[in-house]
Amino acid sequence: MRILAVDDEHYILELMPMLAARVGFHDVTTASSGGIALEILLRADAHFDCFLLDINMPGMDGIELCSRIRQIPAYRKTPIIMLTAMSEREFMDAAFKAGATDYATKPFDIHELGTRLRVAHELVLAQQAAEMARAAGAVSVQPADRPHAFELAEPIALDGVDGLVDFHSLKNYLKQISRSGLAASQVIAVRVDQIKDVYEQAKTDEFTYALCEVACAVTETLQTNGCLISYAGDGVFVVVSNCAAPLSASDIESDVQQELDEKNSEYDNGNPMDLEVSVGTPVRPNFGDHADVPRAIERAMARAHDRSVSKRLKPRGVNIFMPAS
Secondary structure (H helix, E strand, O other): OEEEEEOOOHHHHHHHHHHHHHOOOOEEEEEOOHHHHHHHHOOOOOOOOEEEEEOOOOOOOHHHHHHHHHOOHHHOOOOEEEEEOOOOHHHHHHHHHOOOOEEEEOOOOHHHHHHHHHHHHHHHHHHHHHHHHHHOOOOOOOOOOOOOOOOOOOOOOOOOOOOEEOHHHHHHHHHHHHHOOOOOOEEEEEEEOOHHHHHHHOOHHHHHHHHHHHHHHHHHHHHHHOEEEEEEEOOEEEEEEOOOOOOOHHHHHHHHHHHHHHHOOEOOOOOEOOOOEEEOOOEOOOOOOOOHHHHHHHHHHHHHHHHHHHHHHOOOOOOOOOOOO
């Protein structure tokens, strides 16, 4: 795995290749600023599998550099690990919103850094395997009974939605704030009730359009609460909020639904999509137990599913016409 490490402190740049080598990664290029890093990336022979970016750098900081790297098509999905002594939630949120995949703090713990790099390497290998499968034509033939080249449960990428992060990155984010002791977090899931119908009826661009409409509605509703949002697949969006006050699932559901109703989303033929959502009650992870992080996400998704089922089973009111006497 070829790594580019960027830090304005020279002793860190000297240390990084040695630390990476100790955990099995020997191909490390270093840059002392964001500008130099971008110059390296513009070289014809440039190709990196992972980035290590310091956040606190003069001029172009690591968060801006992360955002600039994500604008380069070849590096849209490349693992980016942010490195910093800062533990403030706002920096972590900004880094992940800019496209960070993972996070490690200074001073470096060799075991933690090794874990972060190995996770990044596994992600790189998975991406390479997917690319090889596509190149070999393994997914070029779409079965007649499948409306799309991806499964409904797949957490597909949704471009053009501010604040939306990759689901893998969201899980890393939640694990990292757990380690940092930043316990004021709530996990909420928002589910599109009729997502299977949309998946089966819509063309691929219509399906992604519908998901983007929901993502925008969720973002517009919760943006003041300081949150990260990710699409988890199966019509479910997972939200991690740093709002200390308890959030109301019913209020969020009502506000998101109002945003969606005002959008009047339609299929290409002009038929309304009639998107409806269900929001589960918030889950507060037990940050004393790192294993509870994935369970918190699962519980939040299950609560949104239960809410959707309860709405579907709830008897509808009957309108009775009473003639005037």
